[in-house]
Amino acid sequence: MSIQPSTPMSTTDAQRTEAALRRLAPKWTTHIVHTVAKYGPEMRVSDVAQHFPALSQSYVSKRLATTSTDGLVARDGEFDRWAPYRLSSAARTLGPVYRALTQWSSDHIDRTPQGRYDRVETAMHRLQLTDTTETVRLLSERGSLRLTHLAELLYSPPQFAAARLNRMQADGLVARADNRHGAPYLLTDAGRALGPVYTALQQWEHRHSGAAARAVPAAERTIGAPAQSVRTAAALRRSPAPSALFSHPPVPQPRVPAGVTPAASFSYSYGR
Incomplete structure (x- = not known):
């Protein structure tokens, strides 16, 4: 099978990648996405908070609001405090x-x-x-x-x-x-x-x-x-300087250890 030529990362790519990381990096974001994926498809604030006993419900509510602003969860009733959250399409492909x-x-x-x-x-x-x-x-x-x-x-x-x-x-x-x-x-x-x-x-x-x-x-x-x-x-x-980001011939990647490899389908993303 032929391998397509690769494309170096540009400064703009680096900036966009860093912006994506900042959307995903706030503490508890990954855990919240996993929780809604596993126990959803829709969960109210109180439902999510049950899975984080060390956190107050008000803190979980604030984290969900921030995660919603970052485009990872959404709710139908923007001003309804009881409306449940669900994962966005962006979160479902993480x-x-x-x-x-x-x-x-x-x-x-x-x-x-x-x-x-x-x-x-x-x-x-x-x-x-x-x-x-x-x-x-x-x-x-x-x-x-x-x-x-x-x-x-x-x-x-x-x-x-x-x-x-x-x-x-x-x-x-x-x-x-x-x-x-x-x-x-x-x-x-x-x-x-x-x-x-x-x-x-x-x-x-x-x-x-x-x-x-x-x-x-x-x-x-x-x-x-x-x-x-x-x-x-x-x-x-x-030695010559290494080639540009992503621009050298590809090398095989190591297999993911069994304990790390998620299962297939949507649950592959988060595990059960």
Whole structure:
């Protein structure tokens, strides 16, 4: 079977992907979507609150209202406090996004046992901060960048770029090439493995914004070159910069562990 050519991620793509992450990342959003999917199709605030005993009903009501504003749930009676919520079409197609986040996290970030939806929310918390996606895109294209150069490309004050890089380093997405002061930053294995996550997010966002979906299947695209260990500065000087985001020949993706793979049909998205 022939493989279609891939398309690099642009700055606009990165901004739209980051905006999609911000819609999905607020705490409890993934759990609420899962709860309505599993116990719906329609649920009142009190019905949802029963599944979150640690949260007050008023807090659950506020979270549902915010989730509605973000286009993930809807209700027929906008001003009827008793009207039930149901999942939007956007929420009903989140399965590929949640699967990609779950596998990326379990493979590269946190291998400790934890609930699938806690894992998804933790992963999104790492990725949704301003300029994180664009920083990953730039490092994928350039191979490595010093702080001052990256700040220029982000049109950002150096102190803001430094704060973002420090956070991304703590989250395991970037690393310094060596221990010298001013050493350039480059992507870690986890940062390089974000291709399927970004692809799933782009396809989901395009599907529900009316934009044309990418031609290349998610399973056929990853970031830059295949994942590898952080290289030394000498190796960086010897090696060419990795190709643009999603623009290299595809590599097979690892099978999802049995404990992570959701079932088929709509329940595949959330599990039972």
